[in-house]
Amino acid sequence: MNRDEQIGRIRDRSRPWDILVIGGGATGVGIAVDAASRGLDVVLIDSSDFGKGTSSRSTKLVHGGVRYLEHGNISLVMDALKERGILRENAPHLVRDLAFIVPSYEWWEAPFYGIGLRLYDLLAGRYGFGPSRNLSRDETLERIPTLKTEGLRGGVIYYDGQFDDARLLINLAQTAFEQGATLVNYCPAVALSRGADGFITGAIARDEEQGEEFEIRARSVVNATGPFADRVRRIADPGAVPLLAPSQGIHLVLDRSFLPGEDAIMVPHTTDGRVMFAIPWHGHTLVGTTDTPITEVSFEPRPLQEEIDFILDTASRYLHRPPGPRDILSAFAGIRPLVKEGEGKNTASLSRDHVIHFDQNGLLTIVGGKWTTYRSMAEDCVNHAVMLGSLDERPCGTRHLKIHGYHQNAVELGDLAVYGTDAIAIQALIRAHPELAGKLHPDLPYSAAEVVWAARDEMARTVEDALSRRTRALLLNARAAVEMAPRAAAMMAAELGRDRDWIAGQIESFTRLAEGYLPGRT
Numbered sequence: 084m085n086r087d088e089q090i091g092r093i094r095d096r097s098r099p100w101d102i103l104v105i106g107g108g109a110t111g112v113g114i115a116v117d118a119a120s121r122g123l124d125v126v127l128i129d130s131s132d133f134g135k136g137t138s139s140r141s142t143k144l145v146h147g148g149v150r151y152l153e154h155g156n157i158s159l160v161m162d163a164l165k166e167r168g169i170l171r172e173n174a175p176h177l178v179r180d181l182a183f184i185v186p187s188y189e190w191w192e193a194p195f196y197g198i199g200l201r202l203y204d205l206l207a208g209r210y211g212f213g214p215s216r217n218l219s220r221d222e223t224l225e226r227i228p229t230l231k232t233e234g235l236r237g238g239v240i241y242y243d244g245q246f247d248d249a250r251l252l253i254n255l256a257q258t259a260f261e262q263g264a265t266l267v268n269y270c271p272a273v274a275l276s277r278g279a280d281g282f283i284t285g286a287i288a289r290d291e292e293q294g295e296e297f298e299i300r301a302r303s304v305v306n307a308t309g310p311f312a313d314r315v316r317r318i319a320d321p322g323a324v325p326l327l328a329p330s331q332g333i334h335l336v337l338d339r340s341f342l343p344g345e346d347a348i349m350v351p352h353t354t355d356g357r358v359m360f361a362i363p364w365h366g367h368t369l370v371g372t373t374d375t376p377i378t379e380v381s382f383e384p385r386p387l388q389e390e391i392d393f394i395l396d397t398a399s400r401y402l403h404r405p406p407g408p409r410d411i412l413s414a415f416a417g418i419r420p421l422v423k424e425g426e427g428k429n430t431a432s433l434s435r436d437h438v439i440h441f442d443q444n445g446l447l448t449i450v451g452g453k454w455t456t457y458r459s460m461a462e463d464c465v466n467h468a469v470m471l472g473s474l475d476e477r478p479c480g481t482r483h484l485k486i487h488g489y490h491q492n493a494v495e496l497g498d499l500a501v502y503g504t505d506a507i508a509i510q511a512l513i514r515a516h517p518e519l520a521g522k523l524h525p526d527l528p529y530s531a532a533e534v535v536w537a538a539r540d541e542m543a544r545t546v547e548d549a550l551s552r553r554t555r556a557l558l559l560n561a562r563a564a565v566e567m568a569p570r571a572a573a574m575m576a577a578e579l580g581r582d583r584d585w586i587a588g589q590i591e592s593f594t595r596l597a598e599g600y601l602p603g604r605t
């Protein structure tokens with residue numbers, strides 16, 4: 084994926100595209116994959132980097148969502164369980180089965196949660212990841228040795244999926260590109276253009292690198308900007324009634340010693356009635372999340388102190404060694420683009436179903452849903468976009484479409500497993516340039532070759548792109564990521580033809596950004 088070449092394709096285009104997708108998160112990139120694989124002519128622009136929004140800040144679960152069972156939303160759970168199975172089939176290098184243990188400290192918990200989880204198994208049908216069952220106290224401790232032992236009675240084990248969200252997003256962007264889509268990052272839609280009848284006919288986009296603006300005309304314009312969807316709708320119609328009730332969720336990343344095994348912990352009822360997870364992720368422990376209604380959406384939401392305290396407090400109720408503020412290696416926040424349902428509801432109870440909305444000016448907006456269901460959301464959205472633009476009706480082909488990097492036994496690729504088949508190309512790069520083999524930091528598994536690869540083949544344009552979304556250094560250990568920045572900046576400058584000022588500017592802005600991931604440390 085070469086950015087200059089992609090921008091050139093957009094600039095040189097005189098005919099309208101079939102579909103313009105605004106927003107390069109899971110929703111938008113999923114739509115680009117779907118539309119391109121139907122043979123439609125699709126262009127996607129993102130104002131920042133692909134995945135800069137919520138799609139790189141999730142809990143990283145491919146799941147049906149056990150907690151939605153409690154809300155009685157059976158069809159949402161069934162759809163997500165089916166999509167969970169499809170995603171594991173199409174991207175086995177990225178989705179892995181994960182065992183979750185629900186520890187029980189009260190007599191009623193194991194039978195109560197045991198029944199709910201058996202229903203979850205049943206709803207998965209042939210897409211099941213493994214049967215749930217009750218565990219004895221000894222079995223529970225064998226699997227999670229760091230659990231508090233006092234009062235522990237046993238537990239329930241069930242299975243779901245885990246993935247790397249930003250990596251899947253990049254692989255999906257590559258898949259869309261291979262199917263013929265045109266995608267470009269750092270290119271916001273700054274205005275929407277209209278025809279004589281007042282209907283939206285495209286967007287004015289700005290290439291943030293060259294400062295140049297151009298019009299992109301399309302027969303259907305899809306607003307897939309997640310938490311920013313109302314903002315984009317208001318560009319076209321300042322009076323548009325908001326669709327979203329955004330809510331923030333944060334995660335803390337701790338050392339692996341807090342959860343040294345292979346299994347995750349699921350707490351079905353925190354003191355505020357939510358679900359919380361502690362999950363092994365890339366050799367660390369990921370704990371979250373929260374659900375805090377917010378009024379302003381931003382590209383860099385920050386964890387609130389009360390959210391951090393809440394997660395530390397909840398973890399301390401279950402873990403033998405309570406984590407404290409100084410154990411936090413990184414803290415990151417994401418914004419759920421939840422769909423409003425009247426007034427006064429707390430966001431935790433709002434539906435995670437997606438909604439497709441048409442404004443009278445013809446702008447098609449898709450919001451809500453979740454990462455796990457991105458494929459079925461895309462199918463639904465493209466069906467609507469085809470109708471809107473009177474495009475050729477062709478069947479959706481993503482049910483069996485292998486995602487870029489597809490590899491059935493990626494574990495054999497070691498630290499490069501998440502790249503799937505691309506690992507072979509990265510290994511070849513290292514053989515050709517052995518100086519790129521070294522790790523960029525002793526506490527993280529990332530090699531110099533991965534940064535070069537990100538800039539050369541994955542459209543990484545900044546140090547943040549390389550250290551936050553192509554590798555996950557920033558989210559795993561923000562301090563280590565800052566220490567990696569000077570080398571990463573120098574390597575990227577060599578790849579992208581940038582000068583010393585660019586290097587200095589990148590190091591400075593990345594360091595400032597990373598401070599926000601280290602609450603209480605700076």
Ligand SMILES: Cc1cc2nc3c(=O)[nH]c(=O)nc-3n(C[C@H](O)[C@H](O)[C@H](O)COP(=O)(O)OP(=O)(O)OC[C@H]3O[C@@H](n4cnc5c(N)ncnc54)[C@H](O)[C@@H]3O)c2cc1C
Nearest residue numbers: 106108109110130136137138141142144272309332454455
């Ligand atoms: C804390 C948290 C945990 C979650 N955990 C899970 C989970 O474990 N599993 C799961 O299935 N789901 C999970 N979700 C839900 C899932 O992450 C989201 O539903 C999904 O990522 C939303 O993707 P999106 O593409 O709609 O939005 P985003 O990822 O936010 O993408 C929107 C994009 O639009 C771009 N944009 C904005 N304005 C413009 C403009 N003017 N021009 C061009 N581009 C623009 C932004 O740069 C951004 O890249 C979680 C969500 C949160 C918040």
